[in-house]
Amino acid sequence: MRKKLTALLLACLLLVCLVLPVSAADAPALYGTANAADGTVTVTLSLRGGSAVRSGAFTLSYDSSLTLSKTEKGLPLAVANTKEKGKVVCNWVGGAAEADQAVLTLTFTNAATKSYTFKVSGAKVTDKNYETTKIADFPIRIYVACNGKNCPSKSYKDVDQTQWYHNAVDYVLGNDLMKGTGKTTFSPDATLTRGMVVTVLGRAAGVKTSDYTGTSFSDVKAGSWYAPYVQWASKQGLVKGYEDGTFKPEQNVTREEMVTMLFRCWQSEGNTWKTDVTALNAYKDSAKVSSWALPAMRWAAANGVVNGVGDSMLEPQGQATRAQFAKIIMVYLENLA
Template sequence: MKITRWISLFAVISLLFTTLFSVHVFAASSSSYSLQPSSSTIIAGDEFTITISGNRLMDLFGYEVNVSYDTGLLQFQGAVNSIGGFAIEPIVQQGKITFAGTKIGQAQGDSGTATLCTLRFKAVASGIADITLTSVKEINSQLMSTTQLSNTATKVTVNSVEISTPNDGVSVSGTTIVKIQDSIAVVNVEANRRSVSIPIREIGELPVSIRTGSLTINIKAELLKALKKQLGNSEGALLEVMFPPVDNINAVETVLKKNKAKVNIVGEVFDVSISLKATNGHQVIAEQVGSNVELIFSYKGNVLDAKLLGIYYINSDLTNWEYIDSIVNAQTETVTATLTHLSQYALVEYNKSFSDIPSTHWAFRTIQILAAKHIVNGVTIEEFNPNKATTRAEFTSLLVRALDLKASSFQGSSFVDVTSDAWYAKDVEAAYTTGLVNGVSKERFMPDAVMTREQMAASILRAFKWKNKQEVQPVNARDTFKDDSGISSWAREDVHMALTTGLMKGKPGNVFQPKSATSRVEAAQAIMNLLTVR
């Protein structure tokens, strides 16, 4: 009996989806069908259902419905079979839906009035949406079928919500506010919202700025173009951006406090995702976003040390929170970071101190700020060792972290004494190819040699020019220091320009000490000057 019923079930499925084989047709059906929307008027952005019911049915054991809908206004979300048994996954192509369901076992078909299925849609734009049941294939318990040409239709009015905003002419779809401002599609979202769906046709080829109470997500047009290319047919597609809060704030603090820093999570931790969803439900998710997404956190500065703020993300193995190069604007009370991939993000006030850099030390504030930016580290968790000499590799790595440089495609070192597996290899290569550092010869870098003060002057000046995209006018300075004659001829002009721009200072007693080793605290101060001098 089981074998017989499975054969029958296979036959039902075949009847529902094939026109390649002839089928038995029972007497012309007198049944009729209706479409009933859950609401005839809805708001753009909301979902609704269409219930398909039959009247004057006779032994309806299975069915196949074919429905057309307006893809410009609606997005199909799914379907539910209502006659029992099971259903086949909906087939959605160019605004047409095919959906089928069947009873199983020894059950008799439905007669009289019955609900066949329910279709679920999401309204994506305002207007009057047409939904039409074009045909129904009916199968009885004897596995005979007939097709009813229906053309039963219903209409759903999709309205936009108008929000009163003084003199700005804002048009709103659902709960998303979209307006074009300075060639940017700006979407304002209520503070309690954690996601937004935007019809891609309302964006066009523009970048998008999604703004909430404490978070702004800026998406470049290049990323949207790439998503549309991946999706294929983007007609009627929705850009879906989600930023729900993450509950594990205590876990974030625990991870960051392992370096014995004082940590303050500012506001909520957000899990940011971006995707483009087609009308048939196919979805393309943005993962590696190639610097095409910018995140801006807002804060209230009266209770925070703004210079210690930064944006952090959880790494791929979910074990550590890592700092992203962040720009703090104390005037607008915002912190901005450019993202290369999407993850969970938090705004953190990170206050790290060292036992050998007391608050009375002349470089205390410099070390505190650079530690918050994760540019400098201690020699241990608790000690900085300010007077220890800085090596050429260590100073180069400081430069790379300060300027957020990355080797575009590291394929090995340009120097024979920098092995590819050395911790500083990529930093040295990035700085060298950018023109910030040179080797001591064409083939050698001498990474473990101390960085002399005149070498640091030359490197910090090159970094200043690169960062500010400007040249520094040469100065004609002679005998500035008592030991001026001890400055190497190749470094003399760089030393004096570093001094005049405020990147470096001399030593007590009117000396520069050009051949002396650069201490860790001097290197930190030079990096701080690089970041602050304009």
């Protein structure tokens, strides 16, 4: 997990992603980079510290909706087995000299406006003494932005493509995290409800709705669009009901409530962090954050999940909007999840 965020740059034509798994100093490491432009994704697996490496192997799994159109060998004796769709098995002989060297570059076409994760597993390298070092599995993530023509939000008349929320709305629509409020409306400035928040979090977590058929709250009807996600969130400890046994799924949430649900979701994955109050205290209205929301708001501010609403104001108890949540969930998933 990356604890600190650099500025989030989502260019409509090009995005670059780098994943470098942790390894001991001077030990050989396999890492991946990904680039996206105009519906094409290029993934390169490279070797670092390979002067002593004599051979190696890895398996890369990819979204089968992508089309693997080109395979380029970085090392002369690299062999890629691409017979099974959705998987590339690579074995190579040889290693880099002093500088890093690409082992294999894969080009994928037919990429939609969404996030893709390429999973590298079973990686290992063998040195001249025939000693094998296993490299921990790692993901290579890339978000393919729209090029201005195929934006998921294009059909929504109330989404202004010049506004700050445009890329975020495309992101949540392209990744099936949020849906429009009508055939031609997204309602970016509409308030956000408790039911909406847990639904988006559940979709992001890949919740299998058939696993959550019951209901723990008197006002959450089984079969409603948010029911399985509310049940999941309750079981995960992300939300709690009210004393009268209700959940109030249609009740609007404040910005601090929204962030607290997200923080609990992050914690439920076993994540921890060292408290840093500096970023939150920089906001003029930081004293207005409720005591119960302080841990979450400090985490969100320190990690760039929230960036205020202008003029150094956070408005923690202001009503959260759909556009704001789209931006926050995009930042969270791309940088912390």
